[in-house]
Amino acid sequence: xxxxxxxxxxxxxxxxxxxxxxxxxxxxxxxxxxxxxxxxxxxxxxxxxxxxxxxxxxxxxxxxxxxxxxxxxxxxxxxxxxxxxxxxxxxxxxxxxxxxxxxxxxxxxxxxxxxxxxxxxxxxxxxxxxxxxxxxxxxxxxxxxxxxxxxxxxxxxxxxxxxxxxxxxxxxxxxxxxxxxxxxxxxxxxxxxxxxxxxxxxxxxxxxxxxxxxxxxxxxxxxxxxxxxxxxxxxxxxxxxxxxxxxxxxxxxxxxxxxxxxxxxxxxxxxxxxxxxxxxxxxxxxxxxxxxxxxxxxxxxxxxxxxxxxxxxxxxxxxxxxxxxxxxxxxxxxxxxxxxxxxxxxxxxxxxxxxxxxxxxxxxxxxxxxxxxxxxxxxxxxxxxxxxxxxxxxxxxxxxxxxxxxxxxxxxxxxxxxxxxxxxxxxxxxxxxxxxxxxxxxxxxxxxxxxxxxxxxxxxxxxxxxxxxxxxxxxxxxxxxxxxx
Amino acid sequence: xxxxxxxxxxxxxxxxxxxxxxxxxxxxxxxxxxxxxxxxxxxxxxxxxxxxxxxxxxxxxxxxxxxxxxxxxxxxxxxxxxxxxxxxxxxxxxxxxxxxxxxxxxxxxxxxxxxxxxxxxxxxxxxxxxxxxxxxxxxxxxxxxxxxxxxxxxxxxxxxxxxxxxxxxxxxxxxxxxxxxxxxxxxxxxxxxxxxxxxxxxxxxxxxxxxxxxxxxxxxxxxxxxxxxxxxxxxxxxxxxxxxxxxxxxxxxxxxxxxxxxxxxxxxxxxxxxxxxxxxxxxxxxxxxxxxxxxxxxxxxxxxxxxxxxxxxxxxxxxxxxxxxxxxxxxxxxxxxxxxxxxxxxxxxxxxxxxxxxxxxxxxxxxxxxxxxxxxxxxxxxxxxxxxxxxxxxxxxxxxxxxxxxxxxxxxxxxxxxxxxxxxxxxxxxxxxxxxxxxxxx
Numbered sequence: 001x002x003x004x005x006x007x008x009x010x011x012x013x014x015x016x017x018x019x020x021x022x023x024x025x026x027x028x029x030x031x032x033x034x035x036x037x038x039x040x041x042x043x044x045x046x047x048x049x050x051x052x053x054x055x056x057x058x059x060x061x062x063x064x065x066x067x068x069x070x071x072x073x074x075x076x077x078x079x080x081x082x083x084x085x086x087x088x089x090x091x092x093x094x095x096x097x098x099x100x101x102x103x104x105x106x107x108x109x110x111x112x113x114x115x116x117x118x119x120x121x122x123x124x125x126x127x128x129x130x131x132x133x134x135x136x137x138x139x140x141x142x143x144x145x146x147x148x149x150x151x152x153x154x155x156x157x158x159x160x161x162x163x164x165x166x167x168x169x170x171x172x173x174x175x176x177x178x179x180x181x182x183x184x185x186x187x188x189x190x191x192x193x194x195x196x197x198x199x200x201x202x203x204x205x206x207x208x209x210x211x212x213x214x215x216x217x218x219x220x221x222x223x224x225x226x227x228x229x230x231x232x233x234x235x236x237x238x239x240x241x242x243x244x245x246x247x248x249x250x251x252x253x254x255x256x257x258x259x260x261x262x263x264x265x266x267x268x269x270x271x272x273x274x275x276x277x278x279x280x281x282x283x284x285x286x287x288x289x290x291x292x293x294x295x296x297x298x299x300x301x302x303x304x305x306x307x308x309x310x311x312x313x314x315x316x317x318x319x320x321x322x323x324x325x326x327x328x329x330x331x332x333x334x335x336x337x338x339x340x341x342x343x344x345x346x347x348x349x350x351x352x353x354x355x356x357x358x359x360x361x362x363x364x365x366x367x368x369x370x371x372x373x374x375x376x377x378x379x380x381x382x383x384x385x386x387x388x389x390x391x392x393x394x395x396x397x398x399x400x401x402x403x404x405x406x407x408x409x410x411x412x413x414x415x416x417x418x419x420x421x422x423x424x425x426x427x428x429x430x431x432x433x434x435x436x437x438x439x440x441x442x443x444x445x446x447x448x449x450x451x452x453x454x455x456x457x458x459x460x461x462x463x464x465x466x467x468x469x470x471x472x473x474x475x476x477x478x479x480x481x482x483x484x485x
Numbered sequence: 486x487x488x489x490x491x492x493x494x495x496x497x498x499x500x501x502x503x504x505x506x507x508x509x510x511x512x513x514x515x516x517x518x519x520x521x522x523x524x525x526x527x528x529x530x531x532x533x534x535x536x537x538x539x540x541x542x543x544x545x546x547x548x549x550x551x552x553x554x555x556x557x558x559x560x561x562x563x564x565x566x567x568x569x570x571x572x573x574x575x576x577x578x579x580x581x582x583x584x585x586x587x588x589x590x591x592x593x594x595x596x597x598x599x600x601x602x603x604x605x606x607x608x609x610x611x612x613x614x615x616x617x618x619x620x621x622x623x624x625x626x627x628x629x630x631x632x633x634x635x636x637x638x639x640x641x642x643x644x645x646x647x648x649x650x651x652x653x654x655x656x657x658x659x660x661x662x663x664x665x666x667x668x669x670x671x672x673x674x675x676x677x678x679x680x681x682x683x684x685x686x687x688x689x690x691x692x693x694x695x696x697x698x699x700x701x702x703x704x705x706x707x708x709x710x711x712x713x714x715x716x717x718x719x720x721x722x723x724x725x726x727x728x729x730x731x732x733x734x735x736x737x738x739x740x741x742x743x744x745x746x747x748x749x750x751x752x753x754x755x756x757x758x759x760x761x762x763x764x765x766x767x768x769x770x771x772x773x774x775x776x777x778x779x780x781x782x783x784x785x786x787x788x789x790x791x792x793x794x795x796x797x798x799x800x801x802x803x804x805x806x807x808x809x810x811x812x813x814x815x816x817x818x819x820x821x822x823x824x825x826x827x828x829x830x831x832x833x834x835x836x837x838x839x840x841x842x843x844x845x846x847x848x849x850x851x852x853x854x855x856x857x858x859x860x861x862x863x864x865x866x867x868x869x870x871x872x873x874x875x876x877x878x879x880x881x882x883x884x885x886x887x888x889x890x891x892x893x894x895x896x897x898x899x900x901x902x903x904x905x906x907x908x909x910x911x912x913x914x915x916x917x918x919x920x921x922x923x924x925x926x927x
Contacts, residue, residue, distance in 0.1 A: 018828035029843035044605040046831045058571045065591030067579035095545025101757030102894045110547030136617035137813035176800035176810035182662045185805045278817030279592035280582040282759035319656030323620040323649045324757025342531025345487040351509040359500040430491035462587040464784040472782035472794045478611045480601035
């Protein structure tokens with residue numbers, strides 16, 4: 001198929017239209033009655049194209065993309081599982097999509113009930129008391145959770161607690177969310193085994209600590225088995241424990257953050273609960289809290305009185321973090337997933353994801369360097385190729401995988417190793433898919449020895465090849481108007 | 486076994502053997518006993534596809550979709566059929582963030598188109614790949630102003646900005662430690678004299694206003710930019726992007742940052758989300774923008790291509806020193822409004838506003854003619870306007886709801902004002918029916 005490389009602006013022709021609007025018959029009302037000084041001078045230069053032009057253009061543009069339905073994503077910490085079709089059908093039901101968010105409670109009982117039931121289901125899966133579904137994404141959930149943490153201390157008059165502890169293996173959003181929330185970040189190092197160094201954590205704990213942010217299993221895929229001790233220490237100093245739910249998938253059916261001692265957590269519905277990533281959103285980052293924090297949850301809150309559902313504010317609430325109820329359409333998809341699997345299937349998600357990850361790890365550790373041995377959970381990290389003499393880097397391996405029809409793993413994260421390759425195969429991938437991927441990974445390792453230049457110049461058969469990112473950043477061209485070629 | 490799990494019994498056995506353990510339980514052996522979960526979840530049993538469908542339809546029957554005369558940040562505009570079908574393509578829907586540009590040119594290209602079109606509408610010079618919603622975009626604009634000013638920690642916001650936006654800005658300000666001040670309202674618009682006084686002390690990093698404002702009034706910002714810039718204060722305008730096809734743009738007002746919600750660009754109401762925030766700025770602020778930005782470049786063969794750029798601003802590189810914590814945004818919704826803007830084009834978006842303007846003014850005049858309404862403020866408006874009623878507001882809205890109408894939104898802070906909105910979707914018949922129902926009231 002021919003490579004399509006036009007922008008929508010480049011197929012525009014004056015006079016074409018792609019819409020049909022109803023005729024209106026309101027008489028002599030004209031926008032030109034508005035004062036000239038309040039109207040824009042020249043029209044916005046939007047494209048002028050027919051409907052078929054638009055359909056062909058965005059179909060051809062889509063063909064330059066890779067998605068879960070194109071092929072396998074071994075992408076660490078991203079949980080790229082299958083996005084079921086029934087979820088999409090449910091999210092498109094007009095009985096929900098036509099609801100205005102300011103309608104009366106009476107007229108949106110079904111939507112409020114869905115919100116409430118999903119929140120209840122997440123609370124059960126997490127072992128926490130209550131959830132807000134308002135946060136729009138994982139990082140937004142982290143920010144909301146940290147605001148809740150601060151609100152808890154503020155409401156107790158405990159104003160000194162302005163620091164939060166973040167492990168050095170944490171996702172980048174953790175320290176970034178803490179900074180937006182006005183917290184000072186204190187980093188705690190990992191042990192050589194990849195888990196939090198409890199001996200180094202202890203001296204950090206005093207009455208200025210608001211809490212700790214952790215993900216468990218951590219970003220190396222290792223379960224922090226000292227968690228009961230960590231919870232005891234952090235609670236002992238008056239701090240709270242925040243759980244980053246990006247890595248929740250392997251725990252389904254096996255372990256609950258609330259039972260581990262966490263007080264606050266977020267869940268990425270677009271990871272664990274199968275909603276599509278959409279090329280970078282919309283996600284959804286529900287936040288759950290233990291009973292002591294329920295009154296601080298953000299506005300609006302959906303509550304149940306008898307058999308009616310209502311929307312409330314709450315005088316101790318931390319405030320609003322969204323214009324309305326968050327990404328409701330994403331919640332519908334996640335709830336369809338939970339109802340489909342039900343309690344008897346949800347409990348197998350974690351163990352099958354963990355089985356897949358360990359299978360891939362054990363099948364490749366003779367070609368790629370595994371810095372931390374042992375059973376992992378949903379993901380694991382290699383520190384580049386075992387044979388470092390070839391000069392082939394993690395980036396090269398990632399790019400070569402694109403030629404073979406795979407998305408690359410997460411690379412150069414976590415920062416604990418120089419050549420991190422982070423792999424997470426989810427439970428929806430079959431043994432055959434994994435076997436083929438393992439074979440390709442082994443082939444690339446061989447190619448690195450036999451023909452390193454070919455690997456270093458990969459990819460070779462993708463729609464475009466390696467890009468000049470340096471020039472892009474040095475002289476940014478960020479809109480069509482500035483593009484002169 | 487389940488349809489989303491491909492593992493057969495023999496697969497599991499072979500895989501366990503390679504791993505060197507004897508059971509799935511062994512994979513969790515390190516978890517301390519006290520924190521293992523070995524019960525069944527207290528959840529519903531698995532439903533078949535038909536059962537899921539029935540369940541959702543049953544919930545749907547508890548909702549009452551209404552003919553909407555409400556806006557307040559969520560507008561019932563025409564949504565072309567093409568868009569829903571195109572964004573459902575799995576290549577868009579199921580893709581990850583475009584960190585691997587060689588296999589993500591589809592996503593990267595539409596983000597570049599989105600940025601280009603939003604710059605056209607707002608009159609700004611750069612735009613990011615999207616924000617969560619208009620409220621969080623405005624909060625991020627506040628944080629940009631603080632970061633830009635370095636030594637100032639104060640931002641002021643007009644009382645005429647939509648209260649839902651203000652509420653989110655307040656939350657971000659309180660926890661980030663920003664001193665947030667308010668510019669009072671005068672006759673339904675920002676009090677420009679008060680604004681001038683507030684920035685005189687040269688300690689304000691940014692001033693946030695909006696147009697159309699919380700009453701639907703198109704504000705006149707003549708002189709505000711010059712005054713703000715004379716005090717080294719950034720001028721931030723929250724604007725409805727659909728309206729910008731005809732109204733004076735933030736760029737024309739001299740704004741440094743434009744922000745708002747793209748929902749008005751043909752997105753379904755969807756009970757409040759997903760929508761899409763936008764954040765656009767003057768070129769010299771590009772390195773202060775949060776979130777993802779796509780730039781044009783070439784590949785090694787000289788082919789034009791697109792890539793995430795200026796990533797040194799972002800959390801995955803800079804961690805706590807990043808401009809923002811935003812990671813996932815509303816990418817697919819940015820595609821939605823991009824396709825909408827392509828379909829509507831230069832002419833269509835103007836027509837949307839012309840028709841909405843005509844319908845809104847027609848309704849307004851008819852309401853005033855009933856003798857039961859008066860304008861809150863006699864100021865220019867586009868598709869939304871606030872009127873006071875002599876009727877019991879709550880009873881009126883309730884009765885109209887029973888007849889199938891969402892007849893506007895109560896204006897917060899008043900007990901007799903209603904904010905009505907008319908888009909190009911509302912027919913003369915619908916408006917006449919609404920008004921005749923109102924005439925029968927009280």
